[in-house]
Amino acid sequence: MSGVRHLYVHLPxxxxxxxxxxxxxxxxxxxxxxxxxxxxxxELELERPLLADRLETVFLxxxxxxxxxxxxxxxxxxALPPAGEVTVxxxxxxxxxxxxxxLRDAGVSRVSLGAQTFDPNLLVVLERVAGPDDVRRxxxxxxxxxxxxxxxxxxxxxxGQSAAxxxxxxxxxLALGPEHLxxxxxxxxxxxxxxxxxxxxxxxxxxxxxxxxxxxxxRLTAAGYRWYETANFCRPPAxxxxxxxxxxxxxxxxxxxxxxxxxxxxxxTVRGRRWRNTPRLSAYIEAAAxxxxxxxxxxxxxxxxxxxxxxxxxLRLDEPLALAGxxxxxxxxxxxxxxxxxxxxxxxxxxxxxxRLTPRGRLLGGGVTAELLA
Amino acid sequence: xxxxxxxxxxxxAHIDHGKSTLADRILEVTETVSGREMREQVLDSMDxxxxxxxxxxxxxxxxxxxxxxxxxxxxPGHVDFTYEVSRSLQACEGAVLVVDAAQGVEAQxxxxxxxxxENDLExxxxxxxxxxxxxxxxxxxxxxxxxxxGDSQNVLRISAKTGQGIEEVLDAVVERIPPPAGDANxxxxxxxxxxxxxxxxxxxxxxxxxxxxxxxxxxxLAMAQGTRFEAEELGFFSPTMTAAGTLEAGEVGYVxxxxxxxxxxxxxxxxxxxxxxxxxxxxxxxxxxxxxxxGLFPTDxxxxxxxxxxxxxxxxxxxxxxxxxxxxxxxxxxxxxxxLGLLHMEIVRERLxxxxxxxxxxxxxxxxxxxxxxxxxxxxxxxxxxxxxxxERVEEPYIRASIIVPKEYVGPVMELATERRGRxxxxxxxxxxxxxxxxxxxxxxVVIDFYDQLKSRTRGxxxxxxxxxxxxxxxxxxxxxxxxxxSVDALSLIVHRDSAYGRGRALVDRLREEIPRQMFDxxxxxxxxxxxxxxxxxxxxxxxxxxxxxxGDITRKRKLLExxxxxxxxxxxxxxxxxxxxxxxxxxxxxxNGK
Numbered sequence: 001m002s003g004v005r006h007l008y009v010h011l012p013x014x015x016x017x018x019x020x021x022x023x024x025x026x027x028x029x030x031x032x033x034x035x036x037x038x039x040x041x042x043e044l045e046l047e048r049p050l051l052a053d054r055l056e057t058v059f060l061x062x063x064x065x066x067x068x069x070x071x072x073x074x075x076x077x078x079a080l081p082p083a084g085e086v087t088v089x090x091x092x093x094x095x096x097x098x099x100x101x102x103l104r105d106a107g108v109s110r111v112s113l114g115a116q117t118f119d120p121n122l123l124v125v126l127e128r129v130a131g132p133d134d135v136r137r138x139x140x141x142x143x144x145x146x147x148x149x150x151x152x153x154x155x156x157x158x159x160g161q162s163a164a165x166x167x168x169x170x171x172x173x174l175a176l177g178p179e180h181l182x183x184x185x186x187x188x189x190x191x192x193x194x195x196x197x198x199x200x201x202x203x204x205x206x207x208x209x210x211x212x213x214x215x216x217x218x219r220l221t222a223a224g225y226r227w228y229e230t231a232n233f234c235r236p237p238a239x240x241x242x243x244x245x246x247x248x249x250x251x252x253x254x255x256x257x258x259x260x261x262x263x264x265x266x267x268x269t270v271r272g273r274r275w276r277n278t279p280r281l282s283a284y285i286e287a288a289a290x291x292x293x294x295x296x297x298x299x300x301x302x303x304x305x306x307x308x309x310x311x312x313x314x315l316r317l318d319e320p321l322a323l324a325g326x327x328x329x330x331x332x333x334x335x336x337x338x339x340x341x342x343x344x345x346x347x348x349x350x351x352x353x354x355x356r357l358t359p360r361g362r363l364l365g366g367g368v369t370a371e372l373l374a
Numbered sequence: 375x376x377x378x379x380x381x382x383x384x385x386x387a388h389i390d391h392g393k394s395t396l397a398d399r400i401l402e403v404t405e406t407v408s409g410r411e412m413r414e415q416v417l418d419s420m421d422x423x424x425x426x427x428x429x430x431x432x433x434x435x436x437x438x439x440x441x442x443x444x445x446x447x448x449x450p451g452h453v454d455f456t457y458e459v460s461r462s463l464q465a466c467e468g469a470v471l472v473v474d475a476a477q478g479v480e481a482q483x484x485x486x487x488x489x490x491x492e493n494d495l496e497x498x499x500x501x502x503x504x505x506x507x508x509x510x511x512x513x514x515x516x517x518x519x520x521x522x523x524g525d526s527q528n529v530l531r532i533s534a535k536t537g538q539g540i541e542e543v544l545d546a547v548v549e550r551i552p553p554p555a556g557d558a559n560x561x562x563x564x565x566x567x568x569x570x571x572x573x574x575x576x577x578x579x580x581x582x583x584x585x586x587x588x589x590x591x592x593x594x595l596a597m598a599q600g601t602r603f604e605a606e607e608l609g610f611f612s613p614t615m616t617a618a619g620t621l622e623a624g625e626v627g628y629v630x631x632x633x634x635x636x637x638x639x640x641x642x643x644x645x646x647x648x649x650x651x652x653x654x655x656x657x658x659x660x661x662x663x664x665x666x667x668x669g670l671f672p673t674d675x676x677x678x679x680x681x682x683x684x685x686x687x688x689x690x691x692x693x694x695x696x697x698x699x700x701x702x703x704x705x706x707x708x709x710x711x712x713x714l715g716l717l718h719m720e721i722v723r724e725r726l727x728x729x730x731x732x733x734x735x736x737x738x739x740x741x742x743x744x745x746x747x748x749x750x751x752x753x754x755x756x757x758x759x760x761x762x763x764x765x766e767r768v769e770e771p772y773i774r775a776s777i778i779v780p781k782e783y784v785g786p787v788m789e790l791a792t793e794r795r796g797r798x799x800x801x802x803x804x805x806x807x808x809x810x811x812x813x814x815x816x817x818x819x820v821v822i823d824f825y826d827q828l829k830s831r832t833r834g835x836x837x838x839x840x841x842x843x844x845x846x847x848x849x850x851x852x853x854x855x856x857x858x859x860x861s862v863d864a865l866s867l868i869v870h871r872d873s874a875y876g877r878g879r880a881l882v883d884r885l886r887e888e889i890p891r892q893m894f895d896x897x898x899x900x901x902x903x904x905x906x907x908x909x910x911x912x913x914x915x916x917x918x919x920x921x922x923x924x925x926g927d928i929t930r931k932r933k934l935l936e937x938x939x940x941x942x943x944x945x946x947x948x949x950x951x952x953x954x955x956x957x958x959x960x961x962x963x964x965x966x967n968g969k
Contacts, residue, residue, distance in 0.1 A: 008925055183921075184921040184922055185917075185921045187920075187921065187922070210915075210916045211916055213916070213917045213919075214916060214917070230919055230920075230923070231922060250924060253923070253924055253925045253928070254923075261925060261926070266926070267925050267928075267929075269928070274928075274929065299929060305932070308932065308935075309928055312928075312931065313923065313928070316923060337950055340950075341894050341950065362919070363916060363917050363918070363919065364893050364915060364918045364919065365918070365919035366918045366919040366920055366934075366935070367915065367918040367919075367938070368893070368918075369935060370935050370938040370939050370942065371893075371942070373935065373939060
């Protein structure tokens with residue numbers, strides 16, 4: 001059995017927890033960065049038998065990985081196994097020329113920069129620390145350090161965001177010329193502080209917001225980006241000397257590959273078994289100190305569930321989904337119905353045995369998938 | 375018992391005027407039931423009746439009073455059971471007419487009084503509840519005297535609650551109500567005035583012996599239906615079942631028949647002895663036909679077999695209930711049921727839900743239509759979806775409604791009756807304060823929320839009763855609802871041409887609110903034949919996808935999808951459109967409430 005080729009590492013520390021955020025984050029506890037990195041490396045050693053000798057991708061996500069004490073971040077990066085693509089998530093206000101240099105020297109090949117919006121008022125609504133100039137500055141520091149694969153994260157559907165403001169954000173982002181863009185609609189989860197504060201405003205805007213996703217797709221594809229995943233866009237190979245600029249690490253998730261996740265709250269999926277580490281920092285560090293794997297929730301995936309996920313994830317991509325082997329989880333009548341509604345199309349090919357969503361089908365991907373699954 | 379020592383009587387009253395309490399008190403005063411055994415409303419044995427303050431099934435109780443045998447025959451108390459009431463009255467020679475001292479004469483007082491008079495009964499008027507602070511016994515007595523003639527001074531004043539005046543009522547029954555007048559030596563004849571079903575003993579018939587006598591083990595015949603059976607046991611209630619070897623002319627009692635199906639022994643039929651049969655049955659037998667129809671569907675289609683079993687069991691005890699399987703593309707498998715009226719429908723529905731724990735979706739009720747096709751064929755239609763296309767003419771049932779209201783509400787009542795295609799017949803003043811209005815109305819206009827409207831427009835003061843008077847031609851059309859071009863059978867209606875537009879518009883508006891947006895535009899239309907009279911479009915969703923899905927989100931995302939799938943299972947598929955059950959419910963409710 002070949003080893004896992006994709007590794008995720010969670011760095012949970014943040015200067016401040018943004019109201020809309022629902023990731024596992026830790027604010028304060030700056031004294032524990034060293035102990036946490038020790039624990040990560042201990043977990044890595046325990047899981048190493050699962051990993052291939054040569055990894056394809058490593059992804060450091062957060063939290064704010066670049067908020068981690070620089071010496072500890074450097075120690076971690078150097079200790080991780082090498083990989084073809086090493087991505088680090090960064091918040092604009094943390095990206096100094098020095099940090100950019102540090103990442104570059106430690107073998108990082110790709111940075112995902114959490115810009116979210118360039119509108120100062122909306123940044124305040126999102127409780128982001130950075131201002132619009134911080135975003136631009138961070139971007140250029142990364143370029144100056146030699147990064148030629150930078151992704152910008154944008155959030156749309158922010159309370160109070162007009163259609164014009166959305167257009168302005170897209171203009172700003174395009175002006176920087178990133179290789180990759182991730183555009184997420186703001187998810188106001190019930191029960192969060194954010195929803196409490198802004199839920200009513202969002203409900204009022206609901207009708208207008210519905211068109212924003214379409215608008216984002218239109219603008220970015222018009223600017224030459226490839227809409228390769230529901231929320232992700234990249235420059236096509238022709239415009240980037242033949243490089244495949246899709247996020248290779250995330251692509252592994254969407255293609256149903258196995259991955260190992262290290263750190264609090266991190267999820268791994270290996271050979272039909274999925275587990276999630278404890279989100280509690282102290283429990284995680286203590287387990288590592290005892291030489292044990294951290295407390296975990298384990299989920300065994302049945303063969304059908306694996307196939308359902310294959311459909312659910314595969315249909316997020318712009319490439320056709322091969323139907324071979326998926327018959328047991330698809331509703332054949334739904335396939336026909338959705339085809340007649342022009343939400344999906346069968347991809348001819350030699351066997352004709354692949355499915356893809358039409359552009360409108362992709363906007364309705366959730367509903368289409370729910371319908372397709374038997 | 376000698377016939378001249380027998381008195382057979384009923385108590386008739388408007389709902390809540392105290393009929394059951396008076397019956398209880400009579401049982402107590404005659405020591406038929408000891409004080410210790412006494413519980414409220416002994417005769418109302420079913421829970422449901424107790425809660426609604428009405429009695430569904432008549433029973434008869436024999437009580438002794440000063441050397442006489444009094445048979446108290448309890449009558450059903452609602453418009454839907456007029457025929458049963460009239461059969462119960464036919465078993466009597468007199469009736470105690472009870473009127474609430476605070477409320478005065480109400481619509482059912484009038485209807486029941488007229489029924490009693492039609493049956494040649496001696497009426498014994500009584501004003502009840504004179505102990506109430508707001509009681510006005512003189513005013514109530516005056517209204518009664520206006521209604522039935524006679525002197526208001528002769529109206530008894532009682533309180534069934536406190537027991538005041540009960541003995542005087544019993545004395546008056548003996549003195550003023552004539553004894554039965556049948557021929558004790560003629561071939562035996564008995565009127566079946568009610569029946570019920572016991573799971574061990576089969577059908578139990580309640581009978582009034584008119585001529586001759588009946589013996590246990592005798593072979594009997596129900597003359598109209600031709601049903602034969604052996605009288606397994608004869609007896610009377612006092613108040614519990616008491617076997618007796620014979621029942622003689624003038625007496626009231628029960629016959630245990632051993633029959634397993636109530637529909638084989640209908641109320642109004644005449645029993646006679648096979649050995650020495652009577653030449654002719656007693657007059658007045660009618661085969662009661664249901665007038666109101668609705669589809670009953672289980673909200674959970676897995677409950678279909680339970681619904682079928684439940685209807686079978688209800689039918690054992692309710693000869694008036696009819697049903698046949700119905701398949702609706704929108705609602706699945708269910709039954710089209712026929713009822714005597716709206717209350718009957720409500721009772722059946724409640725019993726199905728309560729006693730059988732079923733969750734039901736009930737379509738808008740409609741009436742029976744007589745349709746003559748262009749080819750000259752005559753069909754009776756019980757379901758709008760089955761309306762033929764080539765109609766020459768349609769007839770619908772009409773009722774004669776009497777509505778009693780304080781005079782300041784005469785205007786609003788006339789307005790309502792006119793909106794409902796009512797034809798004014800006449801109006802009379804019962805007193806200076808109150809009037810009775812007589813209207814002829816299509817039954818179809820009454821089955822849909824007429825009673826609620828009447829109550830709300832008169833602040834609850836109006837009382838209402840009706841009789842079906844026959845079929846008349848109407849300018850009726852079938853209104854179809856189309857969702858994405860597919861006609862939804864469960865929502866089809868037969869309406870008067872003049873109200874088609876309003877109804878169509880309301881249906882379409884409500885559906886637009888209730889049907890969730892789909893992945894494509896969904897036109898919702900109301901149409902008469904191929905002509906669309908109202909249209910709305912449910913705009914397609916523009917976005918339905920979770921933005922983020924990475925390694926840590928997959929399980930959550932999958933569970934969301936599973937939930938979305940489960941939600942779909944509760945949807946009813948109309949063509950490509952998924953319509954939540956709630957949407958149908960809301961629209962059907964609209965029909966009930968006419969909003």
